[in-house]
Amino acid sequence: MHHQGRRQRVAGVLGSLNVLEPLGSLRALMQSELPILAYHRVLDMGPEADFPFDPELVSATPADFREQMNYVAAHFDVVTFRDVLRYIDGESTLPSRPIVVTFDDGYLDNYTHAFPVLRELNVPATIFVSTGYVGAEDTFWYDHLAYAIYRAPAGTFVLGTTRFELSDVASRRRATADAIRFLRGVPDAVRRAHLVRLGERLDYAIRDEDRDLSRPMGWPQIIELHEAGIEIASHTVSHPALSQCDDEVLAFELWESRRELEGRLGVPVEVIAYPFGGPGEYDHRVMRAAARSGYRLAASYINGRNPFASLAAHELRRLHVERYTDLATLASMLQLPQLFVGAQR
Numbered sequence: 411m412h413h414q415g416r417r418q419r420v421a422g423v424l425g426s427l428n429v430l431e432p433l434g435s436l437r438a439l440m441q442s443e444l445p446i447l448a449y450h451r452v453l454d455m456g457p458e459a460d461f462p463f464d465p466e467l468v469s470a471t472p473a474d475f476r477e478q479m480n481y482v483a484a485h486f487d488v489v490t491f492r493d494v495l496r497y498i499d500g501e502s503t504l505p506s507r508p509i510v511v512t513f514d515d516g517y518l519d520n521y522t523h524a525f526p527v528l529r530e531l532n533v534p535a536t537i538f539v540s541t542g543y544v545g546a547e548d549t550f551w552y553d554h555l556a557y558a559i560y561r562a563p564a565g566t567f568v569l570g571t572t573r574f575e576l577s578d579v580a581s582r583r584r585a586t587a588d589a590i591r592f593l594r595g596v597p598d599a600v601r602r603a604h605l606v607r608l609g610e611r612l613d614y615a616i617r618d619e620d621r622d623l624s625r626p627m628g629w630p631q632i633i634e635l636h637e638a639g640i641e642i643a644s645h646t647v648s649h650p651a652l653s654q655c656d657d658e659v660l661a662f663e664l665w666e667s668r669r670e671l672e673g674r675l676g677v678p679v680e681v682i683a684y685p686f687g688g689p690g691e692y693d694h695r696v697m698r699a700a701a702r703s704g705y706r707l708a709a710s711y712i713n714g715r716n717p718f719a720s721l722a723a724h725e726l727r728r729l730h731v732e733r734y735t736d737l738a739t740l741a742s743m744l745q746l747p748q749l750f751v752g753a754q755r
């Protein structure tokens with residue numbers, strides 16, 4: 411976007427804060443709440459219409475991410491969930507303006523594009539990793555589905571009881587969003603069966619030249635991130651909607667991802683982000699199972715902040731950073747959060 415315009419808008423936001431701040435409670439508000447930023451991918455995807463995977467998962471370009479982290483580092487004290495747990499346990503204090511920076515899924519671009527910025531600015535972050543995809547040749551199921559729909563021949567595409575007409579890129583993006591929403595809302599075994607059947611009907615191979623555009627990290631990268639102070643936490647094994655899993659699968663997704671991460675990293679893993687994380691994808695059964703599986707904190711994908719006085723430890727809210735979130739919007743989200751609570755993707 412246009413840099414000059416963006417700076418002016420930021421100046422406008424910050425200018426109005428300078429007026430607000432003497433009025434009172436803003437600083438106190440900051441100290442009593444824990445904002446958590448939610449990113450997925452950091453990537454320069456080029457022209458959106460040419461991007462064959464889900465563009466909605468691209469949260470920022472590397473340049474925008476650098477600008478955002480500069481802003482965050484200048485105005486907040488970035489901490490990890492381990493710091494938050496130590497604070498909850500009374501073992502340490504938190505800095506006056508704590509914030510957590512999170513990434514979901516474990517895309518390789520977190521390592522190649524986000525990590526250099528985080529390291530340079532000395533900003534920690536938390537990456538929620540779906541362990542079943544670590545080091546896999548195949549990408550996450552929803553992104554593979556997006557790819558298959560993007561590449562499918564024009565015409566009718568049927569999923570469950572819904573017919574999608576595929577023509578231009580916009581129709582394919584809509585079909586992708588609708589298809590993923592549909593698959594999030596059916597029992598997990600049904601979702602898996604649909605994907606197998608789709609694989610038989612659509613060309614489900616990812617071309618070699620596209621493979622690097624959507625790739626999970628491997629263990630060497632994850633271990634390097636961990637050793638550099640990036641917190642690695644669970645995003646289950648196979649990224650299902652947990653509310654759609656039966657008790658046995660639910661327990662497996664929660665326990666196995668934790669066991670694998672703890673075995674590889676040699677530290678306790680006590681934090682999870684629910685895949686998709688909307689109100690339809692986790693419920694009280696999921697929250698109880700997460701707590702029973704050793705997770706002391708769990709992040710949803712519901713927009714909002716977390717007052718320490720009434721911390722909902724197993725459904726923490728987050729502030730979404732999307733590819734169209736410019737710096738002025740991010741600044742407003744962080745400084746004037748009440749405007750954004752309730753807005754939900």
Ligand SMILES: [Zn+2]
Binds near residue numbers: 649685686
């Ligand atoms: Zn995810």
